[in-house]
Amino acid sequence: MDLISILRxxxxxxxxxxxxxxQLVHWIKDYMKEQGVEAHLLYDSSKEKAxxxxxxxxxxxxxxxxxxxxxxxxxxxxxWDTDPFVLTEKNGKLxxxxxxxxxxxxxxxxxxxxxxxxxxLKKPIYFAxxxxxxxxxxxxxxxxxxxxxxxxxxxAYAIIGEPTLMLPTIGQKGICFYKTxxxxxxxxxxxxxxxxxxxxxxxHLINWLEQKMLQLSVSSVDDRFEPPHTSxxxxxxxxxxxxxxxxxxxxxEWDVRTIPTDDLAQLMDTFxxxxxxxxxxxxxxxxxFQIRTIEAHPPVPALDTSSDSGVLKLLRxxxxxxxxxxxxxxxxxxxxxxxxxxxIICGPGSIEQAHRANEFIEIEQxxxxxxxxxxxxxxxxxR
Numbered sequence: 001m002d003l004i005s006i007l008r009x010x011x012x013x014x015x016x017x018x019x020x021x022x023q024l025v026h027w028i029k030d031y032m033k034e035q036g037v038e039a040h041l042l043y044d045s046s047k048e049k050a051x052x053x054x055x056x057x058x059x060x061x062x063x064x065x066x067x068x069x070x071x072x073x074x075x076x077x078x079x080w081d082t083d084p085f086v087l088t089e090k091n092g093k094l095x096x097x098x099x100x101x102x103x104x105x106x107x108x109x110x111x112x113x114x115x116x117x118x119x120x121l122k123k124p125i126y127f128a129x130x131x132x133x134x135x136x137x138x139x140x141x142x143x144x145x146x147x148x149x150x151x152x153x154x155x156a157y158a159i160i161g162e163p164t165l166m167l168p169t170i171g172q173k174g175i176c177f178y179k180t181x182x183x184x185x186x187x188x189x190x191x192x193x194x195x196x197x198x199x200x201x202x203x204h205l206i207n208w209l210e211q212k213m214l215q216l217s218v219s220s221v222d223d224r225f226e227p228p229h230t231s232x233x234x235x236x237x238x239x240x241x242x243x244x245x246x247x248x249x250x251x252x253e254w255d256v257r258t259i260p261t262d263d264l265a266q267l268m269d270t271f272x273x274x275x276x277x278x279x280x281x282x283x284x285x286x287x288x289f290q291i292r293t294i295e296a297h298p299p300v301p302a303l304d305t306s307s308d309s310g311v312l313k314l315l316r317x318x319x320x321x322x323x324x325x326x327x328x329x330x331x332x333x334x335x336x337x338x339x340x341x342x343x344i345i346c347g348p349g350s351i352e353q354a355h356r357a358n359e360f361i362e363i364e365q366x367x368x369x370x371x372x373x374x375x376x377x378x379x380x381x382x383r
Contacts, residue, residue: 001031003370004094004363007107008087011096017071017134020048024070028052028110028129035113039127042146051143052129054152056113057121057380063133064157064314065126065147065341065374067332068105069133072098078357093360100361101354105161105347106368115374119381126155133332134295136177140335143295148339157311158336161347163354163361164327166368168315169279169345171224171326172333173231174258177296179251180205182239185286186248195284198250199239201278206252208274212267222259224326230258230267231328253296257328260304268293301334302330303343318375320346327351346372 001009013024025041029052032039039054052070057063075084075097082088083095094104109127116125132138147155153333162169192200213232219297221228232254239250258264275291282289287299305311307324329351336343348369350360 004113010103011087050133056116057124061154062156063124067128068102068161069130091380095360100349104361123380137300140332144336144339157319158341158343160333162344163349167322168324172303174302175330176299180293181251183290189244195246197246199247202250230262260302300330303334311344
């Protein structure tokens with residue numbers, strides 16, 4: 001199968017974050033087996049999801065991991081011009097859910113297996129394909145740890161193929177999703193100063209979060225990012241049952257995207273101190289007043305790879321000459337770095353096309369992604 005044929009097959013699997021990927025991961029494993037590569041699966045506790053990894057080349061130190069995720073975001077509510085799970089070519093572009101984010105990169109990797117096997121590699125190339133990236137990079141640490149534990153040699157580098165228009169990306173923001181639940185006292189709206197409104201208290205908390213972000217926008221700045229500071233965003237709020245009833249329940253969901261120099265744990269400690277202060281002040285009015293914040297998923301660390309790093313030098317050696325950059329979206333690169341890999345993000349396609357209706361990747365970008373890996377084979381092979 002050529003590059004586009006592989007991508008067509010990958011796109012046909014509608015595997016959303018949080019759902020079973022068994023059919024997709026088994027197809028990839030079987031395809032690799034047909035090409036002569038033994039891929040390994042690690043299942044989650046439900047046996048409904050599995051990550052995949054393999055090594056091509058000798059078991060020696062200094063290899064590089066090519067990593068990407070198999071899951072995609074939903075299409076419900078989006079106005080697509082074509083079937084999102086049928087790869088459709090128009091004017092040099094390939095439309096389909098995941099074509100850009102990031103099955104295009106997976107297809108680039110898989111299409112070059114025969115060349116890797118024929119190259120007499122002196123250093124190994126690894127594939128590491130994860131699940132549930134789109135709902136919080138939930139398998140990022142797991143797949144990095146699995147590589148460290150499974151292979152006895154020391155793997156040096158990790159290239160995460162998120163869409164960057166083939167620009168070397170040495171920085172990413174960290175991220176965590178939270179849900180804050182407020183328990184107040186119900187009553188007649190005329191008693192607003194005698195009761196504790198969960199909606200009003202949520203307003204105070206949201207205002208605190210916004211003010212904290214504005215403080216950070218002045219005190220902690222990294223101009224590589226847009227915006228150049230840690231951002232805090234509330235995306236969903238629910239509470240109350242009627243205009244004239246004081247709400248006894250309210251919840252809101254929010255995220256924090258941190259620049260590498262900001263400490264998420266410290267920020268959360270400060271927020272929790274404010275919540276504790278509000279509870280102490282208002283429990284004289286309502287003794288069961290409660291504010292509770294929970295993580296929707298574990299925090300994803302930021303990436304801050306040096307401009308003098310070995311992995312950036314490797315990218316230069318395999319033809320990636322664009323100016324290095326940083327991105328405000330989260331990816332698994334920070335998790336690979338946390339587990340000891342010299343990590344970078346570089347892959348075909350534009351992040352502007354991700355997560356939207358009529359997602360596409362340009363064939364030219366796919367060819368650039370394939371050429372990067374082909375150059376890696378040359379550098380690692382018997383030149």
